[in-house]
Amino acid sequence: GESVGLHLPTLSVQEGDNSIINCAYSNSASDYFIWYKQESGKGPQFIIDIRSNMDKRQGQRVTVLLNKTVKHLSLQIAATQPGDSAVYFCAEREGSARQLTFGSGTQLTVLP
Amino acid sequence: DGGITQSPKYLFRKEGQNVTLSCEQNLNHDAMYWYRQDPGQGLRLIYYSQIVNDFQKGDIAEGYSVSREKKESFPLTVTSAQKNPTAFYLCASTEGVGRTEAFFGQGTRLTVV
Numbered sequence: 001g002e003s004v005g006l007h008l009p010t011l012s013v014q015e016g017d018n019s020i021i022n023c024a025y026s027n028s029a030s031d032y033f034i035w036y037k038q039e040s041g042k043g044p045q046f047i048i049d050i051r052s053n054m055d056k057r058q059g060q061r062v063t064v065l066l067n068k069t070v071k072h073l074s075l076q077i078a079a080t081q082p083g084d085s086a087v088y089f090c091a092e093r094e095g096s097a098r099q100l101t102f103g104s105g106t107q108l109t110v111l112p
Numbered sequence: 113d114g115g116i117t118q119s120p121k122y123l124f125r126k127e128g129q130n131v132t133l134s135c136e137q138n139l140n141h142d143a144m145y146w147y148r149q150d151p152g153q154g155l156r157l158i159y160y161s162q163i164v165n166d167f168q169k170g171d172i173a174e175g176y177s178v179s180r181e182k183k184e185s186f187p188l189t190v191t192s193a194q195k196n197p198t199a200f201y202l203c204a205s206t207e208g209v210g211r212t213e214a215f216f217g218q219g220t221r222l223t224v225v
Contacts, residue, residue, distance in 0.1 A: 041221070043204075043216035099160060099170065102155040
């Protein structure tokens, strides 16, 4: 089946810098994408989502960019803080499909 | 506050035993899901349910069973037929299948001893 993957398994950034987490997806029919944050030993938390009729969406300190031409999704975190250290997952869904398909995650570590 | 509650947080199972993981939600969501997460891996769908008394197999249903007798509850049983059950199990819900984001519980870590 289709899968969602991430370019890098780990990412380290200095506190205060901006972080960019990337995600490649292979299902060209996917029309809804979500970013989740998962802290150690906890369930994933919703960060931001975007539909395929958009190429950018902003939240509080986060921005999601969608490039449908190359099937690429990114999450930008501004002024990264120690509390941002976690695993970040992208997930995608096609239309009224039954489930989200998750990538394997990127571990973000914020350095002091 | 509305949310999803999973229990217990940690669970130990002996070889050959069946164990049941609890998932309760008070979000009035129609759809509920069970995912399995292994170290360094993404989430894989075990079972999902769109409405009460109905459920469907996900990608890795073998060795697991579920029931949906109430809208609020979607327990997962890990049977002795599941050969490698040690993992982190996550329950989620959405307003309906295919509707917006999924809300997750805090997970149950199951270990075979």
